[in-house]
Amino acid sequence: MAPCETGPASPGAVVVRLENIGLSHDHGRSFILRHVDLEIRAGEFVALLGPSGVGKSTLLRVIMGLVPPSEGQVTLHARPAQAHRPAAMVFQDAKLMPWRSVRRNVELGLEGLGLNRAARHARAMAALELVGLADRAERWPRQLSGGQRQRVGVARALTVEPDLLLMDEPFGALDAITRAGLQRELLDIHARRQGTVLFVTHDLDEALLLADRIIILQGHPAGVKGDFMVGPRPHEGAAVQAMAARMKRLIAGEPDPGADAAYWQASEI
Amino acid sequence: MSQARAHLLRPALGLAGVVVLFGVWEGAVRWGWIQSGFLPAPSSLGPAWLDEVRSGAWVQAIRDSLTHYLTGLVAGSVMGTLVGLLCGALPVLDGLLSGIVRVLRPIPGLAWVPFAILWFGLNTAGATFIIAISVFWINFYAAYGAVRAIDPDLYEVAAAFGHGGFWARLRTVVLPAASPGVLDGLRTGIGQAWMSVVAAELFGVPGIGARMMQASSLLATDLVVVYMLTMALLYAVTDTLFMLVRRRLLGWQG
Numbered sequence A: 001m002a003p004c005e006t007g008p009a010s011p012g013a014v015v016v017r018l019e020n021i022g023l024s025h026d027h028g029r030s031f032i033l034r035h036v037d038l039e040i041r042a043g044e045f046v047a048l049l050g051p052s053g054v055g056k057s058t059l060l061r062v063i064m065g066l067v068p069p070s071e072g073q074v075t076l077h078a079r080p081a082q083a084h085r086p087a088a089m090v091f092q093d094a095k096l097m098p099w100r101s102v103r104r105n106v107e108l109g110l111e112g113l114g115l116n117r118a119a120r121h122a123r124a125m126a127a128l129e130l131v132g133l134a135d136r137a138e139r140w141p142r143q144l145s146g147g148q149r150q151r152v153g154v155a156r157a158l159t160v161e162p163d164l165l166l167m168d169e170p171f172g173a174l175d176a177i178t179r180a181g182l183q184r185e186l187l188d189i190h191a192r193r194q195g196t197v198l199f200v201t202h203d204l205d206e207a208l209l210l211a212d213r214i215i216i217l218q219g220h221p222a223g224v225k226g227d228f229m230v231g232p233r234p235h236e237g238a239a240v241q242a243m244a245a246r247m248k249r250l251i252a253g254e255p256d257p258g259a260d261a262a263y264w265q266a267s268e269i
Numbered sequence B: 001m002s003q004a005r006a007h008l009l010r011p012a013l014g015l016a017g018v019v020v021l022f023g024v025w026e027g028a029v030r031w032g033w034i035q036s037g038f039l040p041a042p043s044s045l046g047p048a049w050l051d052e053v054r055s056g057a058w059v060q061a062i063r064d065s066l067t068h069y070l071t072g073l074v075a076g077s078v079m080g081t082l083v084g085l086l087c088g089a090l091p092v093l094d095g096l097l098s099g100i101v102r103v104l105r106p107i108p109g110l111a112w113v114p115f116a117i118l119w120f121g122l123n124t125a126g127a128t129f130i131i132a133i134s135v136f137w138i139n140f141y142a143a144y145g146a147v148r149a150i151d152p153d154l155y156e157v158a159a160a161f162g163h164g165g166f167w168a169r170l171r172t173v174v175l176p177a178a179s180p181g182v183l184d185g186l187r188t189g190i191g192q193a194w195m196s197v198v199a200a201e202l203f204g205v206p207g208i209g210a211r212m213m214q215a216s217s218l219l220a221t222d223l224v225v226v227y228m229l230t231m232a233l234l235y236a237v238t239d240t241l242f243m244l245v246r247r248r249l250l251g252w253q254g
Ligand SMILES: Nc1ncnc2c1ncn2[C@@H]1O[C@H](COP(=O)(O)OP(=O)(O)OP(=O)(O)O)[C@@H](O)[C@H]1O
Pocket: A025, A032, A050, A051, A052, A053, A054, A055, A056, A057, A058, A059, A092, A202
Protein backbone atom coordinates (compact mmCIF):
# COMPACT_ATOMS: atom_id res chain seq x y z
CA MET A 1 0.00 0.00 0.00
CA ALA A 2 1.14 3.52 -0.70
CA PRO A 3 2.05 5.69 2.28
CA CYS A 4 -1.27 6.32 3.87
CA GLU A 5 -2.23 9.20 6.11
CA THR A 6 -5.59 8.70 7.65
CA GLY A 7 -7.99 11.54 8.19
CA PRO A 8 -11.53 12.50 7.37
CA ALA A 9 -12.11 12.87 3.65
CA SER A 10 -14.15 16.03 3.47
CA PRO A 11 -15.35 16.98 -0.04
CA GLY A 12 -12.57 18.65 -1.96
CA ALA A 13 -9.80 17.30 0.26
CA VAL A 14 -6.94 15.62 -1.55
CA VAL A 15 -7.43 11.84 -1.67
CA VAL A 16 -4.34 10.92 -3.60
CA ARG A 17 -1.29 12.96 -4.52
CA LEU A 18 1.37 11.90 -7.00
CA GLU A 19 4.59 13.87 -6.90
CA ASN A 20 7.09 13.57 -9.73
CA ILE A 21 6.33 9.90 -10.30
CA GLY A 22 8.70 7.98 -12.53
CA LEU A 23 8.58 4.30 -13.34
CA SER A 24 11.27 2.22 -14.98
CA HIS A 25 11.37 -1.53 -15.43
CA ASP A 26 15.10 -1.54 -16.26
CA HIS A 27 16.72 0.35 -13.41
CA GLY A 28 16.38 3.77 -14.97
CA ARG A 29 17.64 3.09 -18.49
CA SER A 30 14.18 3.74 -19.92
CA PHE A 31 11.08 5.10 -18.25
CA ILE A 32 7.44 4.22 -18.86
CA LEU A 33 6.19 7.09 -16.71
CA ARG A 34 8.16 10.24 -15.90
CA HIS A 35 7.44 13.45 -14.01
CA VAL A 36 3.82 12.60 -13.33
CA ASP A 37 2.25 15.08 -10.94
CA LEU A 38 -1.37 14.65 -10.06
CA GLU A 39 -3.82 15.45 -7.30
CA ILE A 40 -7.22 13.88 -7.08
CA ARG A 41 -9.75 15.34 -4.68
CA ALA A 42 -12.53 13.68 -2.74
CA GLY A 43 -15.69 13.25 -4.78
CA GLU A 44 -14.03 13.63 -8.16
CA PHE A 45 -14.76 11.28 -11.03
CA VAL A 46 -11.59 11.36 -13.10
CA ALA A 47 -11.17 9.64 -16.45
CA LEU A 48 -7.67 8.70 -17.56
CA LEU A 49 -7.30 8.61 -21.32
CA GLY A 50 -4.36 7.65 -23.46
CA PRO A 51 -3.28 5.42 -26.33
CA SER A 52 -2.76 1.71 -25.85
CA GLY A 53 0.49 0.81 -24.14
CA VAL A 54 1.20 4.32 -22.87
CA GLY A 55 1.19 3.33 -19.19
CA LYS A 56 -2.35 3.77 -17.87
CA SER A 57 -2.48 0.39 -16.15
CA THR A 58 1.02 0.94 -14.87
CA LEU A 59 0.01 4.25 -13.31
CA LEU A 60 -2.93 2.58 -11.58
CA ARG A 61 -0.63 -0.13 -10.22
CA VAL A 62 1.67 2.53 -8.82
CA ILE A 63 -1.23 4.36 -7.14
CA MET A 64 -2.51 1.06 -5.74
CA GLY A 65 0.92 0.40 -4.25
CA LEU A 66 1.40 -2.80 -6.26
CA VAL A 67 4.52 -1.46 -7.95
CA PRO A 68 6.87 0.90 -6.10
CA PRO A 69 7.60 3.98 -8.20
CA SER A 70 11.22 4.36 -9.30
CA GLU A 71 11.00 8.06 -8.57
CA GLY A 72 8.66 10.31 -6.66
CA GLN A 73 6.02 9.67 -4.11
CA VAL A 74 2.41 8.56 -3.85
CA THR A 75 0.39 9.69 -0.87
CA LEU A 76 -3.04 8.35 -0.17
CA HIS A 77 -5.27 10.16 2.33
CA ALA A 78 -8.02 7.92 3.53
CA ARG A 79 -10.60 7.70 6.25
CA PRO A 80 -9.59 5.57 9.22
CA ALA A 81 -10.18 2.03 8.00
CA GLN A 82 -13.25 0.43 9.45
CA ALA A 83 -14.85 -2.33 7.41
CA HIS A 84 -13.68 -0.67 4.21
CA ARG A 85 -10.42 -0.31 2.29
CA PRO A 86 -8.63 2.94 1.37
CA ALA A 87 -8.34 1.90 -2.26
CA ALA A 88 -9.60 -0.86 -4.51
CA MET A 89 -8.96 -1.73 -8.10
CA VAL A 90 -10.91 -3.24 -10.97
CA PHE A 91 -8.28 -5.02 -13.06
CA GLN A 92 -8.23 -4.75 -16.82
CA ASP A 93 -9.10 -8.39 -17.41
CA ALA A 94 -11.03 -9.26 -14.27
CA LYS A 95 -8.36 -11.60 -12.82
CA LEU A 96 -10.70 -13.70 -10.73
CA MET A 97 -9.35 -16.58 -8.69
CA PRO A 98 -10.59 -19.67 -10.52
CA TRP A 99 -10.71 -21.79 -7.36
CA ARG A 100 -13.11 -19.45 -5.58
CA SER A 101 -16.79 -19.29 -6.32
CA VAL A 102 -18.08 -16.01 -7.72
CA ARG A 103 -19.26 -14.93 -4.27
CA ARG A 104 -16.01 -15.91 -2.57
CA ASN A 105 -14.13 -13.91 -5.21
CA VAL A 106 -16.15 -10.86 -4.27
CA GLU A 107 -15.44 -11.55 -0.59
CA LEU A 108 -11.67 -11.48 -1.17
CA GLY A 109 -11.22 -7.87 -0.05
CA LEU A 110 -13.66 -8.25 2.83
CA GLU A 111 -11.50 -10.88 4.50
CA GLY A 112 -9.30 -9.25 7.08
CA LEU A 113 -11.67 -6.33 7.66
CA GLY A 114 -13.00 -7.81 10.89
CA LEU A 115 -16.33 -8.85 9.40
CA ASN A 116 -17.90 -12.14 10.32
CA ARG A 117 -18.89 -14.68 7.70
CA ALA A 118 -22.53 -13.60 7.55
CA ALA A 119 -21.62 -9.94 7.11
CA ARG A 120 -19.14 -10.75 4.35
CA HIS A 121 -21.71 -12.89 2.65
CA ALA A 122 -24.34 -10.15 2.82
CA ARG A 123 -22.04 -7.46 1.47
CA ALA A 124 -20.78 -9.65 -1.37
CA MET A 125 -24.33 -10.51 -2.35
CA ALA A 126 -25.34 -6.85 -2.34
CA ALA A 127 -22.45 -6.03 -4.68
CA LEU A 128 -23.34 -8.93 -6.97
CA GLU A 129 -26.93 -7.70 -7.00
CA LEU A 130 -25.63 -4.31 -8.15
CA VAL A 131 -23.85 -5.79 -11.17
CA GLY A 132 -26.75 -8.13 -11.94
CA LEU A 133 -25.02 -11.39 -11.08
CA ALA A 134 -26.64 -12.40 -7.78
CA ASP A 135 -28.02 -15.53 -9.44
CA ARG A 136 -24.50 -16.64 -10.39
CA ALA A 137 -23.05 -16.26 -6.88
CA GLU A 138 -22.27 -19.95 -6.35
CA ARG A 139 -20.87 -20.61 -9.85
CA TRP A 140 -17.20 -21.00 -10.65
CA PRO A 141 -15.56 -18.20 -12.67
CA ARG A 142 -14.98 -20.55 -15.61
CA GLN A 143 -18.77 -20.87 -15.90
CA LEU A 144 -19.15 -17.14 -16.63
CA SER A 145 -18.72 -15.20 -19.85
CA GLY A 146 -15.89 -12.71 -20.19
CA GLY A 147 -18.22 -9.78 -19.58
CA GLN A 148 -19.76 -11.44 -16.54
CA ARG A 149 -16.30 -12.05 -15.08
CA GLN A 150 -15.51 -8.39 -15.61
CA ARG A 151 -18.64 -7.46 -13.68
CA VAL A 152 -17.57 -9.73 -10.82
CA GLY A 153 -14.32 -7.78 -10.80
CA VAL A 154 -16.35 -4.58 -10.45
CA ALA A 155 -18.38 -6.07 -7.59
CA ARG A 156 -15.19 -7.21 -5.84
CA ALA A 157 -13.91 -3.63 -5.82
CA LEU A 158 -17.22 -1.95 -4.96
CA THR A 159 -17.91 -4.18 -1.98
CA VAL A 160 -14.95 -2.89 0.04
CA GLU A 161 -16.35 0.67 -0.24
CA PRO A 162 -13.00 2.22 -1.09
CA ASP A 163 -12.19 5.90 -0.65
CA LEU A 164 -10.45 5.69 -4.00
CA LEU A 165 -11.81 3.38 -6.67
CA LEU A 166 -9.39 2.61 -9.49
CA MET A 167 -11.02 1.12 -12.57
CA ASP A 168 -8.95 -0.17 -15.48
CA GLU A 169 -11.20 -0.29 -18.54
CA PRO A 170 -13.86 -2.07 -16.51
CA PHE A 171 -16.54 -2.04 -19.20
CA GLY A 172 -14.30 -2.82 -22.15
CA ALA A 173 -15.58 -6.34 -22.73
CA LEU A 174 -19.29 -5.60 -22.45
CA ASP A 175 -22.05 -5.20 -25.02
CA ALA A 176 -23.47 -1.70 -25.48
CA ILE A 177 -26.61 -2.28 -23.41
CA THR A 178 -24.92 -3.89 -20.40
CA ARG A 179 -22.21 -1.27 -20.60
CA ALA A 180 -24.75 1.58 -20.57
CA GLY A 181 -26.54 -0.02 -17.61
CA LEU A 182 -23.34 -0.34 -15.61
CA GLN A 183 -22.25 3.18 -16.52
CA ARG A 184 -25.55 4.49 -15.12
CA GLU A 185 -25.14 2.32 -12.06
CA LEU A 186 -21.62 3.60 -11.51
CA LEU A 187 -22.71 7.25 -11.79
CA ASP A 188 -25.51 6.48 -9.35
CA ILE A 189 -23.17 4.89 -6.81
CA HIS A 190 -20.80 7.79 -7.23
CA ALA A 191 -23.55 10.32 -6.59
CA ARG A 192 -24.78 8.40 -3.54
CA ARG A 193 -21.46 7.64 -1.87
CA GLN A 194 -19.47 10.67 -2.96
CA GLY A 195 -16.53 8.34 -3.45
CA THR A 196 -13.56 9.17 -5.63
CA VAL A 197 -13.04 7.38 -8.93
CA LEU A 198 -10.11 7.13 -11.32
CA PHE A 199 -11.40 5.46 -14.44
CA VAL A 200 -9.16 4.30 -17.30
CA THR A 201 -10.68 4.13 -20.74
CA HIS A 202 -9.61 4.76 -24.29
CA ASP A 203 -13.12 5.72 -25.29
CA LEU A 204 -13.49 9.51 -25.26
CA ASP A 205 -17.29 9.28 -25.32
CA GLU A 206 -17.26 7.09 -22.22
CA ALA A 207 -14.94 9.55 -20.50
CA LEU A 208 -17.23 12.47 -21.40
CA LEU A 209 -20.27 10.57 -20.22
CA LEU A 210 -18.87 9.58 -16.83
CA ALA A 211 -16.17 11.95 -15.70
CA ASP A 212 -16.14 15.52 -14.46
CA ARG A 213 -12.42 15.67 -15.09
CA ILE A 214 -10.40 14.11 -17.89
CA ILE A 215 -6.66 13.51 -17.83
CA ILE A 216 -4.64 12.68 -20.93
CA LEU A 217 -1.60 10.44 -20.55
CA GLN A 218 0.73 10.55 -23.56
CA GLY A 219 4.34 10.30 -24.64
CA HIS A 220 7.46 8.17 -24.14
CA PRO A 221 7.95 8.28 -21.27
CA ALA A 222 4.36 9.09 -20.54
CA GLY A 223 3.30 12.17 -18.66
CA VAL A 224 0.13 14.13 -18.02
CA LYS A 225 -0.35 16.08 -21.27
CA GLY A 226 -3.82 17.43 -20.57
CA ASP A 227 -6.08 17.97 -17.56
CA PHE A 228 -9.61 19.08 -18.38
CA MET A 229 -12.36 20.07 -15.97
CA VAL A 230 -15.41 19.27 -18.06
CA GLY A 231 -17.84 20.79 -15.60
CA PRO A 232 -21.34 19.68 -14.68
CA ARG A 233 -23.15 16.95 -16.59
CA PRO A 234 -24.48 16.52 -19.24
CA HIS A 235 -21.32 17.18 -21.16
CA GLU A 236 -22.50 18.70 -24.42
CA GLY A 237 -22.45 21.97 -26.28
CA ALA A 238 -19.81 23.89 -28.19
CA ALA A 239 -17.38 24.36 -25.30
CA VAL A 240 -17.29 20.63 -24.55
CA GLN A 241 -17.00 19.86 -28.27
CA ALA A 242 -13.98 22.11 -28.52
CA MET A 243 -12.40 20.46 -25.48
CA ALA A 244 -13.08 17.03 -26.93
CA ALA A 245 -11.35 18.01 -30.16
CA ARG A 246 -8.30 19.11 -28.19
CA MET A 247 -8.32 15.86 -26.22
CA LYS A 248 -8.40 13.82 -29.42
CA ARG A 249 -5.34 15.59 -30.76
CA LEU A 250 -3.52 15.17 -27.44
CA ILE A 251 -4.30 11.46 -27.35
CA ALA A 252 -3.00 11.14 -30.90
CA GLY A 253 0.22 12.82 -29.79
CA GLU A 254 -0.32 15.93 -31.91
CA PRO A 255 0.46 19.43 -30.65
CA ASP A 256 -2.32 21.00 -28.60
CA PRO A 257 -4.02 23.69 -30.64
CA GLY A 258 -5.84 24.97 -27.55
CA ALA A 259 -2.53 25.99 -26.08
CA ASP A 260 -2.03 28.41 -28.93
CA ALA A 261 -5.09 30.44 -29.97
CA ALA A 262 -3.54 31.66 -33.25
CA TYR A 263 -2.86 28.12 -34.40
CA TRP A 264 -6.36 27.11 -33.40
CA GLN A 265 -7.92 29.84 -35.52
CA ALA A 266 -5.63 29.28 -38.47
CA SER A 267 -6.51 25.61 -38.64
CA GLU A 268 -10.21 26.44 -38.64
CA ILE A 269 -10.08 28.41 -41.86
CA MET B 1 -21.97 -41.00 -30.86
CA SER B 2 -23.83 -39.93 -27.75
CA GLN B 3 -21.79 -38.78 -24.78
CA ALA B 4 -23.18 -41.41 -22.41
CA ARG B 5 -22.21 -44.17 -24.83
CA ALA B 6 -18.77 -42.72 -25.38
CA HIS B 7 -18.45 -42.62 -21.62
CA LEU B 8 -19.18 -46.35 -21.29
CA LEU B 9 -17.27 -47.40 -24.37
CA ARG B 10 -13.78 -46.81 -23.04
CA PRO B 11 -13.99 -48.93 -19.87
CA ALA B 12 -15.81 -51.62 -21.86
CA LEU B 13 -13.02 -51.65 -24.44
CA GLY B 14 -10.42 -51.75 -21.68
CA LEU B 15 -12.09 -54.77 -20.09
CA ALA B 16 -12.42 -56.50 -23.45
CA GLY B 17 -8.70 -56.00 -24.06
CA VAL B 18 -7.83 -57.68 -20.76
CA VAL B 19 -10.18 -60.60 -21.46
CA VAL B 20 -8.67 -61.11 -24.92
CA LEU B 21 -5.14 -60.99 -23.50
CA PHE B 22 -5.92 -63.66 -20.90
CA GLY B 23 -7.74 -65.76 -23.53
CA VAL B 24 -4.82 -65.68 -25.97
CA TRP B 25 -2.40 -66.31 -23.14
CA GLU B 26 -4.36 -69.33 -21.86
CA GLY B 27 -4.68 -70.71 -25.40
CA ALA B 28 -0.99 -70.22 -26.11
CA VAL B 29 0.00 -72.25 -23.05
CA ARG B 30 -2.72 -74.93 -23.57
CA TRP B 31 -1.77 -75.54 -27.19
CA GLY B 32 1.89 -75.61 -26.40
CA TRP B 33 2.96 -72.44 -28.20
CA ILE B 34 4.51 -71.34 -24.95
CA GLN B 35 5.95 -73.81 -22.45
CA SER B 36 4.27 -73.51 -19.05
CA GLY B 37 7.73 -73.32 -17.47
CA PHE B 38 8.29 -70.04 -19.29
CA LEU B 39 4.90 -68.53 -18.59
CA PRO B 40 2.24 -70.08 -16.35
CA ALA B 41 -1.27 -70.34 -17.75
CA PRO B 42 -3.84 -67.97 -16.23
CA SER B 43 -5.87 -70.97 -15.08
CA SER B 44 -2.99 -72.12 -12.87
CA LEU B 45 -2.86 -68.77 -11.09
CA GLY B 46 -6.04 -69.35 -9.08
CA PRO B 47 -4.78 -72.46 -7.28
CA ALA B 48 -1.37 -70.89 -6.70
CA TRP B 49 -3.05 -67.83 -5.23
CA LEU B 50 -5.31 -69.95 -2.98
CA ASP B 51 -2.32 -71.87 -1.60
CA GLU B 52 -0.56 -68.62 -0.89
CA VAL B 53 -3.63 -67.19 0.86
CA ARG B 54 -4.12 -70.35 2.96
CA SER B 55 -0.54 -70.30 4.20
CA GLY B 56 -1.05 -66.67 5.26
CA ALA B 57 1.92 -65.54 3.18
CA TRP B 58 -0.19 -63.48 0.79
CA VAL B 59 -1.82 -61.34 3.43
CA GLN B 60 1.46 -61.00 5.32
CA ALA B 61 3.32 -59.86 2.19
CA ILE B 62 0.63 -57.31 1.39
CA ARG B 63 0.66 -56.04 4.95
CA ASP B 64 4.45 -55.66 4.96
CA SER B 65 4.54 -53.98 1.56
CA LEU B 66 1.67 -51.66 2.39
CA THR B 67 3.56 -50.53 5.46
CA HIS B 68 6.64 -49.70 3.38
CA TYR B 69 4.51 -48.20 0.68
CA LEU B 70 2.44 -45.93 2.86
CA THR B 71 5.22 -44.68 5.11
CA GLY B 72 7.57 -44.13 2.16
CA LEU B 73 4.85 -42.49 0.12
CA VAL B 74 3.71 -40.17 2.89
CA ALA B 75 7.23 -39.21 3.92
CA GLY B 76 8.41 -38.62 0.34
CA SER B 77 5.25 -36.81 -0.73
CA VAL B 78 5.13 -34.50 2.28
CA MET B 79 8.81 -33.65 2.11
CA GLY B 80 8.89 -33.28 -1.67
CA THR B 81 5.76 -31.15 -1.82
CA LEU B 82 6.87 -28.96 1.06
CA VAL B 83 10.37 -28.31 -0.29
CA GLY B 84 8.97 -27.87 -3.81
CA LEU B 85 6.38 -25.32 -2.68
CA LEU B 86 8.92 -23.39 -0.63
CA CYS B 87 11.49 -23.37 -3.44
CA GLY B 88 8.82 -22.18 -5.84
CA ALA B 89 7.72 -19.40 -3.52
CA LEU B 90 11.07 -18.27 -2.11
CA PRO B 91 13.62 -17.29 -4.78
CA VAL B 92 16.44 -17.18 -2.23
CA LEU B 93 15.81 -20.77 -1.12
CA ASP B 94 15.40 -21.76 -4.75
CA GLY B 95 18.80 -20.31 -5.60
CA LEU B 96 20.41 -21.83 -2.52
CA LEU B 97 19.16 -25.34 -3.32
CA SER B 98 19.48 -25.23 -7.11
CA GLY B 99 23.04 -26.60 -7.12
CA ILE B 100 22.24 -29.36 -4.64
CA VAL B 101 19.16 -30.32 -6.64
CA ARG B 102 21.24 -30.63 -9.80
CA VAL B 103 23.68 -32.98 -8.12
CA LEU B 104 21.13 -35.21 -6.40
CA ARG B 105 18.33 -35.24 -8.95
CA PRO B 106 19.82 -37.70 -11.50
CA ILE B 107 20.62 -40.32 -8.84
CA PRO B 108 17.90 -42.98 -9.01
CA GLY B 109 16.30 -44.22 -5.80
CA LEU B 110 17.88 -47.67 -6.30
CA ALA B 111 21.38 -46.22 -6.21
CA TRP B 112 20.73 -45.39 -2.57
CA VAL B 113 20.30 -49.07 -1.63
CA PRO B 114 23.85 -49.50 -0.26
CA PHE B 115 23.36 -46.50 1.98
CA ALA B 116 19.86 -47.56 2.94
CA ILE B 117 21.28 -50.87 4.13
CA LEU B 118 24.21 -49.17 5.83
CA TRP B 119 22.16 -46.51 7.59
CA PHE B 120 18.94 -48.36 8.33
CA GLY B 121 19.65 -52.07 7.71
CA LEU B 122 17.57 -54.61 5.82
CA ASN B 123 14.36 -53.58 7.46
CA THR B 124 11.25 -51.46 7.15
CA ALA B 125 13.13 -48.20 7.61
CA GLY B 126 15.58 -49.05 4.83
CA ALA B 127 12.82 -49.95 2.36
CA THR B 128 10.84 -46.88 3.33
CA PHE B 129 13.87 -44.68 2.68
CA ILE B 130 14.28 -45.99 -0.90
CA ILE B 131 10.61 -45.45 -1.66
CA ALA B 132 10.57 -42.00 -0.08
CA ILE B 133 13.49 -40.81 -2.20
CA SER B 134 11.91 -41.73 -5.52
CA VAL B 135 8.59 -40.19 -4.47
CA PHE B 136 10.33 -37.09 -3.15
CA TRP B 137 11.64 -35.95 -6.54
CA ILE B 138 8.36 -36.48 -8.32
CA ASN B 139 6.54 -34.33 -5.79
CA PHE B 140 9.32 -31.80 -5.54
CA TYR B 141 9.19 -31.03 -9.25
CA ALA B 142 5.41 -31.15 -9.44
CA ALA B 143 5.01 -28.66 -6.60
CA TYR B 144 7.89 -26.46 -7.75
CA GLY B 145 6.58 -26.30 -11.32
CA ALA B 146 3.04 -25.64 -10.14
CA VAL B 147 4.13 -22.64 -8.08
CA ARG B 148 6.30 -21.25 -10.85
CA ALA B 149 3.39 -21.52 -13.30
CA ILE B 150 1.07 -19.33 -11.20
CA ASP B 151 -0.18 -16.25 -13.04
CA PRO B 152 1.77 -13.43 -11.33
CA ASP B 153 -1.21 -11.12 -11.77
CA LEU B 154 -3.01 -13.15 -9.12
CA TYR B 155 -0.42 -12.02 -6.57
CA GLU B 156 -1.27 -8.43 -7.54
CA VAL B 157 -4.97 -9.10 -7.10
CA ALA B 158 -4.36 -10.64 -3.70
CA ALA B 159 -2.16 -7.72 -2.65
CA ALA B 160 -4.68 -5.17 -3.92
CA PHE B 161 -7.32 -6.72 -1.70
CA GLY B 162 -5.26 -6.93 1.45
CA HIS B 163 -3.49 -10.30 1.12
CA GLY B 164 0.02 -9.00 0.51
CA GLY B 165 2.39 -10.64 3.00
CA PHE B 166 4.19 -13.94 2.44
CA TRP B 167 1.78 -16.03 4.50
CA ALA B 168 -1.30 -14.32 3.11
CA ARG B 169 -0.04 -14.94 -0.41
CA LEU B 170 0.70 -18.54 0.44
CA ARG B 171 -2.80 -19.05 1.78
CA THR B 172 -4.85 -17.08 -0.74
CA VAL B 173 -2.85 -17.74 -3.93
CA VAL B 174 0.02 -20.22 -3.80
CA LEU B 175 -1.67 -23.20 -2.16
CA PRO B 176 -4.97 -23.13 -4.07
CA ALA B 177 -3.37 -22.24 -7.40
CA ALA B 178 -0.70 -24.92 -7.10
CA SER B 179 -3.08 -27.62 -5.88
CA PRO B 180 -3.86 -29.18 -9.30
CA GLY B 181 -0.15 -29.56 -10.07
CA VAL B 182 0.60 -30.83 -6.58
CA LEU B 183 -2.19 -33.39 -6.79
CA ASP B 184 -0.94 -34.57 -10.19
CA GLY B 185 2.47 -35.08 -8.61
CA LEU B 186 0.95 -37.02 -5.73
CA ARG B 187 -0.80 -39.26 -8.21
CA THR B 188 2.35 -39.97 -10.18
CA GLY B 189 4.08 -40.70 -6.87
CA ILE B 190 1.35 -43.14 -5.89
CA GLY B 191 2.19 -45.18 -8.99
CA GLN B 192 5.95 -44.76 -8.77
CA ALA B 193 5.99 -45.84 -5.13
CA TRP B 194 4.65 -49.31 -6.01
CA MET B 195 7.54 -49.79 -8.42
CA SER B 196 9.96 -48.71 -5.75
CA VAL B 197 8.38 -51.12 -3.27
CA VAL B 198 9.48 -54.10 -5.33
CA ALA B 199 12.93 -52.66 -5.88
CA ALA B 200 13.37 -51.85 -2.20
CA GLU B 201 12.28 -55.35 -1.09
CA LEU B 202 14.26 -57.33 -3.67
CA PHE B 203 17.22 -57.21 -1.32
CA GLY B 204 15.47 -59.14 1.38
CA VAL B 205 13.22 -56.81 3.32
CA PRO B 206 10.03 -58.91 3.74
CA GLY B 207 7.10 -57.95 1.51
CA ILE B 208 5.74 -58.56 -1.97
CA GLY B 209 9.10 -57.90 -3.64
CA ALA B 210 10.96 -60.31 -1.38
CA ARG B 211 8.26 -62.95 -1.86
CA MET B 212 8.57 -62.55 -5.64
CA MET B 213 12.32 -63.07 -5.41
CA GLN B 214 11.85 -66.24 -3.34
CA ALA B 215 9.24 -67.53 -5.78
CA SER B 216 11.42 -66.88 -8.81
CA SER B 217 14.44 -68.59 -7.27
CA LEU B 218 12.19 -71.67 -6.86
CA LEU B 219 10.99 -71.21 -10.47
CA ALA B 220 7.44 -70.77 -9.11
CA THR B 221 6.52 -68.49 -11.98
CA ASP B 222 2.81 -68.79 -11.23
CA LEU B 223 3.45 -67.24 -7.83
CA VAL B 224 5.47 -64.44 -9.42
CA VAL B 225 2.55 -63.63 -11.70
CA VAL B 226 0.13 -63.80 -8.75
CA TYR B 227 2.16 -61.09 -7.02
CA MET B 228 2.44 -59.05 -10.19
CA LEU B 229 -1.32 -59.00 -10.44
CA THR B 230 -1.58 -58.31 -6.71
CA MET B 231 0.46 -55.16 -7.20
CA ALA B 232 -1.60 -54.13 -10.19
CA LEU B 233 -4.71 -54.52 -8.05
CA LEU B 234 -3.24 -52.55 -5.14
CA TYR B 235 -2.19 -49.79 -7.54
CA ALA B 236 -5.64 -49.66 -9.08
CA VAL B 237 -7.23 -49.38 -5.64
CA THR B 238 -4.92 -46.63 -4.38
CA ASP B 239 -5.16 -44.69 -7.64
CA THR B 240 -8.96 -44.89 -7.73
CA LEU B 241 -9.25 -43.77 -4.11
CA PHE B 242 -6.96 -40.86 -4.86
CA MET B 243 -8.91 -39.79 -7.93
CA LEU B 244 -12.11 -39.70 -5.88
CA VAL B 245 -10.47 -37.33 -3.42
CA ARG B 246 -8.98 -35.27 -6.23
CA ARG B 247 -12.28 -34.74 -7.99
CA ARG B 248 -13.80 -33.54 -4.75
CA LEU B 249 -10.97 -31.06 -4.14
CA LEU B 250 -10.78 -29.64 -7.66
CA GLY B 251 -14.43 -29.09 -8.55
CA TRP B 252 -13.54 -25.60 -9.77
CA GLN B 253 -11.49 -27.04 -12.62
CA GLY B 254 -14.47 -28.78 -14.14
N1 LIG C 1 6.57 -5.90 -16.26
C1 LIG C 1 6.89 -5.11 -17.28
N2 LIG C 1 8.16 -5.05 -17.72
C2 LIG C 1 8.49 -4.25 -18.75
N3 LIG C 1 7.63 -3.51 -19.42
C3 LIG C 1 6.34 -3.53 -19.04
C4 LIG C 1 5.90 -4.33 -17.96
N4 LIG C 1 4.58 -4.15 -17.81
C5 LIG C 1 4.22 -3.27 -18.77
N5 LIG C 1 5.26 -2.89 -19.51
C6 LIG C 1 5.26 -1.93 -20.62
O1 LIG C 1 4.79 -0.72 -20.09
C7 LIG C 1 4.03 -0.03 -21.05
C8 LIG C 1 2.73 0.43 -20.43
O2 LIG C 1 1.91 -0.69 -20.18
P1 LIG C 1 0.45 -0.50 -19.60
O3 LIG C 1 -0.12 -1.86 -19.39
O4 LIG C 1 0.50 0.40 -18.44
O5 LIG C 1 -0.28 0.21 -20.81
P2 LIG C 1 -1.80 0.73 -20.91
O6 LIG C 1 -1.75 2.20 -21.11
O7 LIG C 1 -2.58 0.22 -19.78
O8 LIG C 1 -2.26 0.04 -22.27
P3 LIG C 1 -3.70 -0.58 -22.67
O9 LIG C 1 -4.59 0.57 -23.01
O10 LIG C 1 -3.37 -1.38 -23.90
O11 LIG C 1 -4.17 -1.38 -21.53
C9 LIG C 1 3.85 -0.96 -22.23
O12 LIG C 1 4.69 -0.51 -23.27
C10 LIG C 1 4.31 -2.30 -21.72
O13 LIG C 1 4.95 -3.01 -22.75
